[in-house]
Amino acid sequence: MLIDFHTHLFPDRIAHRALDRVSKISGGQYHSDGTQKGTLERMKEWGVDYAVTLHIATKSRQQEKINRFALEIQQSSEKLFSFGSVFPDADNAVEMVSKIKDSGLRGIKLHPEYQDFFLGNQRYFPLYDAIQQARLPLSIHAGWDPVGTLGAPLRASAKDIALVAKAFPKLIIIAAHMGSLGDPESSGTYLADLPNVYFDTAMSGVFLQPKELGALIHRKGANHVLFGTDLPWDTVPKELDVLYQAGLSQEELELVLWKNAARLLRLPL
Numbered sequence: 470m471l472i473d474f475h476t477h478l479f480p481d482r483i484a485h486r487a488l489d490r491v492s493k494i495s496g497g498q499y500h501s502d503g504t505q506k507g508t509l510e511r512m513k514e515w516g517v518d519y520a521v522t523l524h525i526a527t528k529s530r531q532q533e534k535i536n537r538f539a540l541e542i543q544q545s546s547e548k549l550f551s552f553g554s555v556f557p558d559a560d561n562a563v564e565m566v567s568k569i570k571d572s573g574l575r576g577i578k579l580h581p582e583y584q585d586f587f588l589g590n591q592r593y594f595p596l597y598d599a600i601q602q603a604r605l606p607l608s609i610h611a612g613w614d615p616v617g618t619l620g621a622p623l624r625a626s627a628k629d630i631a632l633v634a635k636a637f638p639k640l641i642i643i644a645a646h647m648g649s650l651g652d653p654e655s656s657g658t659y660l661a662d663l664p665n666v667y668f669d670t671a672m673s674g675v676f677l678q679p680k681e682l683g684a685l686i687h688r689k690g691a692n693h694v695l696f697g698t699d700l701p702w703d704t705v706p707k708e709l710d711v712l713y714q715a716g717l718s719q720e721e722l723e724l725v726l727w728k729n730a731a732r733l734l735r736l737p738l
Contacts, residue, residue, distance in 0.1 A: 470723075470738070472730035473520040473705065475608070475645060475671040475697025478508045480538060488701060495615035499701040505542055505549070508700065512548065515705035518727070519736070521697075522551045523578040523608055529559035536565075540572050550734055552576040552608055557586045557593050566599040575734060576606040576643075581624035582614040589629030597633055601640035606733055608669075609642060611656075612649035627655035634663045641733070643667045643695065651676055653685050661688045667733075669697035670725070674707035683715030691721035695730050 479487050484503035492499055501507040512520055524539040526532045532555060539551035553569040555562050555577055569577060577600055581588045588609065600607050611625050623629075627649040634642050647668045648656030660666045668689055673682050686694050698708050712725065731738045 470727040470731075471515075471517050471705075472696065472727045472734075473512070473517050473698050473700065474643070474695040474730050474733075475669045476508060476520045476522050476700040477503070477524075477702075478505055478522050478542065479503045481505075491616060497615055497702050500704045501701040503701050505546070509546065509548065511700060511705075517548075517705060519548050519550065519730075519734075520700075521575065521608075521730075521734070522549055524552060524554050525578055525580045525583055526554040526556045527580075527583050529556045529561075532556050532559060532561075532565050536569060536572065536574065539574055543574065550575045552578040552606075554578050555596065557584060557596055562596050563599045566596070566603050566605070570603040570605055574605075576608060578608045579625075580610040580614075582610060582616065586624065587622075587629070588625040589632045594636065597637050597640060601637045604639075606641040606643055606667075609644055610650075611644040611646050613651040627652065627659040630666065631659040631663060634660070634666050638665055641665055641667065643669055643733075645669050645697070646672050646699075647677065647682070647685055647694075648689075653677060653681055657685055657688045661685075661690075664693075667693045667695055667729070669695040670708060670712060671697035671699035672703055674703055674711045677711065679711050679714035679716070682711055683717060686715060686717065686721070686725070691717065691724045692729060694725045695733070696726050 488499045488503045501511045526535040536553040539553050543551040553574040555565045648660045
């Protein structure tokens with residue numbers, strides 16, 4: 470069994486344009502066409518049983534449209550589960566949490582870099598409280614982002630994620646990219662001991678050596694790590710290659726590859 474907990478896809482009519490734009494800014498190569506069909510083809514090719522698609526509203530007016538699309542994706546394939554999105558500065562951000570919960574979407578995605586907000590700012594605490602009360606897992610882009618400005622303050626540092634996690638101890642937080650993209654030491658220092666914080670492995674095949682990944686998984690605990698690729702920006706073979714060299718036991722690998730994800734998604738497996 471293999472569950473990819475970190476993927477992205479777009480409506481067919483804008484997928485190519487969206488990927489080209491991000492690719493030109495970041496210098497990164499994409500590995501699918503960014504559509505639902507292309508994602509499912511890659512999943513079949515790489516032996517992925519289920520995937521979580523993460524969606525990001527970058528403007529207030531996009532929330533309803535983004536979440537409708539996310540739900541359409543989830544309803545049209547038994548292999549895909551979708552997280553909706555809230556624009557944190559929207560007047561109806563807290564209200565949107567209830568709508569996402571009632572729709573059947575499996576969680577909420579926030580990307581502080583793309584959404585231009587600082588995660589640790591207390592003005593957003595009512596939003597986090599609403600997500601906690603809704604009992605929805607919250608996936609956060611953690612650390613640096615290739616599309617961001619080099620040298621600018623991080624909008625979602627490991628320290629800020631820890632601040633939110635401690636303030637809302639029943640909120641399940643998935644700190645993407647092993648807790649802080651490009652800074653595994655901060656991930657271990659601030660997030661390893663927090664029981665409501667999970668890591669996903671997305672982009673580890675690009676930014677971490679196997680020994681670094683293995684050390685961080687063991688520091689966090691394999692029961693709090695989720696396999697992820699960030700498709701279309703990385704591939705299953707590349708992510709598995711670094712994971713299989715990370716020095717994990719078979720039991721630990723099963724937790725990371727699917728068991729933890731199945732538990733969070735409430736799959737009857």
